[in-house]
Amino acid sequence: MTFVAIVPAGGAGTRLWPLSRRSHPKFLIDMTGVGRTLIQATSDRLEGLADDLIVVTGKDHAKAVAEQLDLSEDALVIEPSPRGTMPAIGLVAAIVEKRYGPDAVVGSFAADHLISDTGAFQQAVRTAIDSAKTGKVVTIGITPTSPDTGFGYIHVGEETTVKGAYAVAEFMEKPDLPRAVEYVESGTFLWNAGMFVSRVGVLLDSLAQFKPELAAGLRAIAAEWDGPGRAEALTGWDDLEDSVIDRAIAEPLAEIGGVTTVPVSMGWSDIGGYASLSEHLDNSAEQVSSGGSAQPVVLSGSDGAVVYSHDRPIVIHGIPEAVVVDTGDVLLVTTKEQSAGLGGVVASLGDDLNRLR
Amino acid sequence: MTFVAIVPAGGAGTRLWPLSRRSHPKFLIDMTGVGRTLIQATSDRLEGLADDLIVVTGKDHAKAVAEQLDLSEDALVIEPSPRGTMPAIGLVAAIVEKRYGPDAVVGSFAADHLISDTGAFQQAVRTAIDSAKTGKVVTIGITPTSPDTGFGYIHVGEETTVKGAYAVAEFMEKPDLPRAVEYVESGTFLWNAGMFVSRVGVLLDSLAQFKPELAAGLRAIAAEWDGPGRAEALTGWDDLEDSVIDRAIAEPLAEIGGVTTVPVSMGWSDIGGYASLSEHLDNSAEQVSSGGSAQPVVLSGSDGAVVYSHDRPIVIHGIPEAVVVDTGDVLLVTTKEQSAGLGGVVASLGDDLNRLR
Numbered sequence: 001m002t003f004v005a006i007v008p009a010g011g012a013g014t015r016l017w018p019l020s021r022r023s024h025p026k027f028l029i030d031m032t033g034v035g036r037t038l039i040q041a042t043s044d045r046l047e048g049l050a051d052d053l054i055v056v057t058g059k060d061h062a063k064a065v066a067e068q069l070d071l072s073e074d075a076l077v078i079e080p081s082p083r084g085t086m087p088a089i090g091l092v093a094a095i096v097e098k099r100y101g102p103d104a105v106v107g108s109f110a111a112d113h114l115i116s117d118t119g120a121f122q123q124a125v126r127t128a129i130d131s132a133k134t135g136k137v138v139t140i141g142i143t144p145t146s147p148d149t150g151f152g153y154i155h156v157g158e159e160t161t162v163k164g165a166y167a168v169a170e171f172m173e174k175p176d177l178p179r180a181v182e183y184v185e186s187g188t189f190l191w192n193a194g195m196f197v198s199r200v201g202v203l204l205d206s207l208a209q210f211k212p213e214l215a216a217g218l219r220a221i222a223a224e225w226d227g228p229g230r231a232e233a234l235t236g237w238d239d240l241e242d243s244v245i246d247r248a249i250a251e252p253l254a255e256i257g258g259v260t261t262v263p264v265s266m267g268w269s270d271i272g273g274y275a276s277l278s279e280h281l282d283n284s285a286e287q288v289s290s291g292g293s294a295q296p297v298v299l300s301g302s303d304g305a306v307v308y309s310h311d312r313p314i315v316i317h318g319i320p321e322a323v324v325v326d327t328g329d330v331l332l333v334t335t336k337e338q339s340a341g342l343g344g345v346v347a348s349l350g351d352d353l354n355r356l357r
Numbered sequence: 358m359t360f361v362a363i364v365p366a367g368g369a370g371t372r373l374w375p376l377s378r379r380s381h382p383k384f385l386i387d388m389t390g391v392g393r394t395l396i397q398a399t400s401d402r403l404e405g406l407a408d409d410l411i412v413v414t415g416k417d418h419a420k421a422v423a424e425q426l427d428l429s430e431d432a433l434v435i436e437p438s439p440r441g442t443m444p445a446i447g448l449v450a451a452i453v454e455k456r457y458g459p460d461a462v463v464g465s466f467a468a469d470h471l472i473s474d475t476g477a478f479q480q481a482v483r484t485a486i487d488s489a490k491t492g493k494v495v496t497i498g499i500t501p502t503s504p505d506t507g508f509g510y511i512h513v514g515e516e517t518t519v520k521g522a523y524a525v526a527e528f529m530e531k532p533d534l535p536r537a538v539e540y541v542e543s544g545t546f547l548w549n550a551g552m553f554v555s556r557v558g559v560l561l562d563s564l565a566q567f568k569p570e571l572a573a574g575l576r577a578i579a580a581e582w583d584g585p586g587r588a589e590a591l592t593g594w595d596d597l598e599d600s601v602i603d604r605a606i607a608e609p610l611a612e613i614g615g616v617t618t619v620p621v622s623m624g625w626s627d628i629g630g631y632a633s634l635s636e637h638l639d640n641s642a643e644q645v646s647s648g649g650s651a652q653p654v655v656l657s658g659s660d661g662a663v664v665y666s667h668d669r670p671i672v673i674h675g676i677p678e679a680v681v682v683d684t685g686d687v688l689l690v691t692t693k694e695q696s697a698g699l700g701g702v703v704a705s706l707g708d709d710l711n712r713l714r
Contacts, residue, residue: 018672296710300702301695313710314688315375317702318695319676326688329680331671333690338658338675345657345674353653353670 002104003129004200005050006092009039009065009111010082014343015273018232018330019308021346022357027111028064029200031195031271032280038271041109043069043120046109049125055111056088075225085194086243090207092118093200094222102201105132108245109195114280115266118178124204124264128197130258131165137198137206137253138165141190141222142268143262147180152192152246154261171251190263190317196245203249210252214241274323275336278306306336330356359461360486361557362407363449366414366422366468367439371700372630375687376665379714384468385421388628389637395628396468400426402475403466406482411444411452412468422468424602431583437591444575447564450557451579459558462489465602466552471637473624481521481621485554488522488617494555494563494610495522498547498618499625504537507629509549509603511618525552525616528608547620550627553602560606563582567609571598631680632693635663663693687713 009027013020020026020181027039036044038053056077057065066076077092089108096106107125113123128138141154152174157167171192175183183189196203208215217240224233253259271277295309302316310326323339325332330353334342346357366384370377377383384396393401396412403410409645413434414422423433434449446465453463464482472478485495498511509531514524528549532540540546553560574597581590610616628634652666659673667683680696684691687710691699703714 108644214419225648296707298702298706298710300698300705310689312683312686313713314690315702315706317689317691317699319679319692322676322690324688324690326669329669331669331683331688332674333671333676333679333681334674335676341657345655346671348657349655352654353655356670 001129001133003099004051004091004096004100004104004106005046005053006096006106006108007039007042007053007055007111008085008088008108009055009061010079010088014346016277016345017342018327018332018356019325022060024064025061025112026271028061028068031277032114037068038114039065040068041115042109042113045115045121049122050107052091052096056092057096057111058082080237083237083240083242085212085245086207086211086248087237087240089196090204090214090218091221091247093203094218095225097200097204097219098222098225100200102199102204103234104200105197106200106203107195107197110193110270112271113193114267114269114271116280117265120264120266121273124262124266125197127162127164127262131160131162131262132197132199132202134160134162135199135258136160136165136260137196137203137249137258139168139250139259139261140193140195141199141263142193143263143265144184144189144191145216145265146193147177147184149174149177151179153183154190154192156188156190156261156263160260160306162260163262165262167257168250168254168261171246171254174232190261191268192246193268194246196250198243203271206249206253206258211241211243211248214243214248273336274306274334274339278304281306303338358486358490359408359457360406361453361457361461361463362403362410362462363446363453363465364396364399364410364412364468365442365445365465366412366418367436367445371703372696373628373634374699374703375684375689375713376682379417380515381421382418382469383628385418385425388634389471394425396422396472397425398472399466399468399470402472402478403482406479407464409453411449413449414468414486415439425667437594440594440597441599442602443564443568443571444594444597446553447571447575448560448578448601450560451575452582454557454561454576455579455582457557459561461557462486462554463557463560464552466553467550467627469628470550471624471628472625473637474622476620477623481623482554484519484521484619488517488519488619489554489556489559491517491519492556492559492615493517493522493617494553494560494606494615496525496607496616496618497550497552498620499550500620500622501541501546501548502622504534504541505548506531506534506537510537510540511547511549513545513547513618513620517617518634520616521621522617525607525611525618526610526616528603547618548625549603550625551603553607563606563610563615568598568600568605571600571605630693631663631691631696635661635693638663663691 030037054075062078124140131138153172155169157169159166221233296313297307298315301318302322303320306320307324310328316322321336323334387394419435449672481497488495510529512526516523547585578590653663655671655672658675659679662679665682667685678693680691
């Protein structure tokens, strides 16, 4: 059995600005000061597990991705334009189907997530592969650690014949807080982290069932990918339907019993903002979370601060939960709570600061 | 009549750290971005008014002061050690007495105050000189703009024969807030800004009356100042009594009717902290007070912020009254309210950051 990891690397977002920005989204950054960028860590934790790894990204970041992972040309799929996760993952799946045949198993793993327990991750993927071999599309579900309203949830059903893999009863939209509390207390809901494992033939045939034109379009491009017709085939990209994999395959397939889930606790985070990031940084006695270079950070009356220092020491006095990010070309000062509104700030930057977006 | 300005330039304090620090106290800094340091502005506003100007400072800052003001050797008095304002001003007064005789008038003007209305200042000094010629020690009193509890107050008595000059009934210690409100509402109290004008003979004879040993010691050093015996005479400096001019002369002399005051409104500030400084910086529509270099400052939900930018743009989001000071070698993040406690923070800096004090 061949197992190919698909790593979609797209989207910058603004919630971790100015660390993450259009020109260097968070997957290209060593967010936690461990010496590896998020996409490098994603690749590292698939080592020994995946026979092959293919990154799908936009042309803006293709060069940086290839350099960081030392990728061969075959291992890099550049989308002409962003169309959502389904065309991106689906194109790679179709290429894998062409290269390895429909029984190859693919797993899709976002380039910008943090996972602290690699052993637990690898065990979950192995279980997911076993479940995928039974013809299911398998999602890796995260055992919730809080009633987070920022994630979709997976309603877990009965355990399947594969130990550790359960039927997915239903995918749930992002809940309000009372409902999220209910989900977490019930013990039968998982966070949907968007990680899917499946036989590539099953994945594309499922797509063909729900979105036949998209599946056909992707397979048509893939047919020419490794030959001289790639460029011409890619002109069909613009005709594809924008879609995300959860809506296109996972949700409708779950309704007819085709999806399973593997629950796991592995210190997972999508680093959705500074509050989330701070949980993954070192905490000193003074509860500073500090990344970046090793300039001293002095806190006074500022418990829970998140600090990225660049080339000068930083002193924070009397601002609890402060967020101070010095990237060298710009300095951001806010608080964890306020940082949720960074999108509006970034959008409001004038033309003179356009380079910082 | 000869009028000599005495400019005491000492003390760094911590309330404007890290702009102001041991190695470059605030008088050496262009605090408001006008292109002149505070001591240069002090000298500028005495232009055309004083026949001579003498700065008294410690050896740490003598070179910088001399360079900033292009001072001749005669115009710089270096105290061997800080002993308070009385020995500092008294020594210069004694030197002026020796050079120009006892009828020369001296005025003492701190090197690190801001005065926005130079015309009002000069008019007040002229009135003070007229009052000084009648044998009084004259203090320039500031018409209060708020019940500030950080200043001593002057209780004003009857107008004297010199129009615009009033008897000082009493000097009052820093009051509590209810008392300060009472003072300001009464309309008969002024802020004591520590500016004194007097015939030099009157000043030193008054000192001789209250502190005879100190007066004699200062006159003994001054006798040798402009000759070969200066160094030896200065060995007497260490025997002088530490004292401040308010306690040594102004308060006891006021009790016997020897002090007058000239009230003035002239946009005066001793820049006692970031809240005070911000009132003297340019306010944009978004109420940012920004000094330093011309890097963009972006405020969002941060009205009343004080920002010093150095070499990178600064974005502040959701922290009203923020104080963000980037001096290039260190970054301070606090609020106006919290900045009152900066002394403790500076004192707590470890040995590795000792250079920043």
